[in-house]
Amino acid sequence: MPSVRLVDVVKRFGTITAINRLSMEIPDGEYVCILGPTGSGKTSLLKIVAGLTIPDEGEVYINDRLVVSMPPEERGAVYVPQQYALFPHMTVLENVAFGPLSRGTSEDEALRTAREMLEMMRLGHRADSKPDELSGGMQQRVALARGLATKAKLLLLDEPLGALDARLRVELRHKLRELAKESGITAIHVTHDQAEATAIGDQIVVLRDGRIRQYATPFHVYMRPQSLFVAYFVGGANFFQAMVAERHSDGSILELNQGLLVKVQDNTYLPGEEVVLVIREDRVNVAEPGEQIPSELYNVVQGEVLSSRFLGEFISCQIRLANGDLLTSRTPTSKTDRLLPAGQKVIAHFEPSDTTVYSYPPIGLTRELRVL
């Protein structure tokens, strides 16, 4: 049963540092999703664990055994690349039997294992097909069967659902997790889709520029993003530049554009400090004038609707606040079915406990949130 540990791993390609002094530990049997934008080092990280890329510095342990100089075929870590890399000249069955055969299993034994795996994936009837005769979803299952047939307990999945159409992606999410859990496998799953990572992972590693930005459960990554970037990448939040005006024992008052004051729960910053205020879109409430609002409410701001869109489960509404800032709200369709017309005067309000505050990034907000 494998655990994976990386210590101070560095990998450079020319002048680019793909992995920048990265350390992490994945306990045995865990399903970990590596989440990050393009070029964040996700695939490099996976290939380093697989032994396909040799790190310039640092150590890699599988099951507490140092494996840096161990060739990929001895690591017992199966790599499943983005397009599955099914061998085009072999049948489905031959593909699945390739692993056991390469590890020296007798042909009968290897073919039997391969058949079992295909049955398990409900692909027994396609054993004699060539990979290119299968649909994308079937190919993905063949790739998994091929990996599992090796009896390897560490699965390295590079965007395993990326090549499938949107519906199938969502359907296969929990199947993938179920399969890994049933087979007692440790899985590292690379994706750039935060919804996918949230749905599948026990833990999520948010990666950027070859460094870990947060390593936590999906709940924590979503609700308590450790940095501005994580908050932005996970999606669905509003960002405002602000300055701390007052600091109290139970929170602070921030001053936004044109002197708009907002009360937040955070009180770690000193008065005068430049900060960024983050409010999740689904925590913004919108009321029409004349609607009753409890008088003890904090953070009540006048605004005007710019546009509103129906998104299925939500209605998204873009509002220009009285101070000129833009605010987006996201209201479940179960609460409202009204699309507010553009120009409609509204009142936006939110709780101090639903805000997060980060210190203003020295490189500027736009550059900090850049994903490419």
Added chain:
Amino acid sequence: MFGILLKLGEMGEIFRDPALLARSQSAISWSMILAFSVASLDLLIGLPLAWLIVRSNPTLGSVVDTLADIPFMIPTVALGFSTMIFWGPQGPLAPVFGGAFLTPGLVLVVLLHFAFSLPVVVRVMVGELSGYRETFEIAAKTLGAEPLTAVRTVTLPILRPALVASFLLSFARSLSETGATIIVAGTFENGPVFIKNVKDAGLEGALSFASFVLIVGSIAAFVLIRYLGLRLRLPVSKVWPETERKLSGQRAVLARDFTVFAVFAVIAIAPSLFIALPSGQAVFDGTLSEALSGRGVWETYWQSLILSYVIGIIATVVNMLVGMPMAVLIARKRLGRQRTSLIDALVDIPIVVPSVALGASLAFFWRTVGALPELLILTISHLTITYTYFVRTMSASIESVPVSLEETARTLGARPLTVFRRIVLPLTKYSVLSGAILTFTRSVDETGATAAVTTKLKTAPVLLVDWIKGTVRVSSSTQSLGVAMLVMVSFVALLVLRLALRKKR
């Protein structure tokens, strides 16, 4: 290459003989002019022809496609002979013009070089055009460009690397060809013919001088063309809507297709196939039975043919063994990007350099290294000359196998050698075959280097040149039959190749 440097001292000889020096300079200049004009002509006709093959109706396309390979299938010596008699006093055009339409000389050399280098351009451009995504062109047309404008400003610039590559290949073929050129040259001399002539006259100084200049010159020309070809600015921002619309019209296109096809048929195909006629006569006038009995000149013919095939087989097998690791090295950039591109360029040298000059260089080099038997030197020189073909074919093919397949196979537990045997080799087996056949036919076909290396041994093409040039006196039907039998074997080899490749599709 070192061989030439060893002879640097002797090169001085030529400077004491101004007439010889002038002759060599003119020959080398003609080589360059010839190669450049022939390559330009090839592009002019080959590109529209490739267009015809890829874009017109599929049946017509595949017929022209097959025809286009014919000059390529025939050994150049045979092509030279065939071209000579086609345009000569016994040719089909002679009655019309009351005598030989063309006698050996510059014009015939141009026609010959055009014929044997055209297939290269057609082959490369057909490959490129069928892989080219037409969406770019369609996008240009929906933006309002006339068909010709779209092709000129969008398609051709995108295909520029392929255009430059095919230009360079036909340039190299023209620069290098020796055997056939000697046959049709008459008193005209280009570099390879000059080298052959001075070698026969025993002028070693002139030989090494000309070889040296030719090698250096051809590499320089290559680098220059590649550099300028990829960087020269094309007039893509100018558009002449009226003119280009007229030229895109149906009548203009029809006229273009007709002209291109006519030139192709008359200059490349007809002379290539003409050999069948006199050799057909040879079957009936008793020359065939004479040949099969192996008496007289035929004894040496069969010996030469066997020698050619033995060397061809050795060169093929050895190059497969030596070339495969190199192909992997290049395709997978095992030595890092920069060193790989350096090796990549070095691998091309044997086809860039005229084979007769290369042969001279190799002979000097290996004779200095030790008193090696002539057969060994001959085999080694064929190895060198054909080296590029197998490596190029394989490295391109291996490059097309996604690295992720190999990587995945490794993580599934396969050793590197197992991965090569079970994944890479099965996926590239057609290229192994085509690389091997290309190497073999190239070796059997080679005249220039063989002539430069040997003094006693003669391979089949060298012997045939002697027969045709009258160094060895034989009847004309003997010449025809000798050439035809060499052609037969090449045909069979290339037929096997085509069938094998067709199965792949």
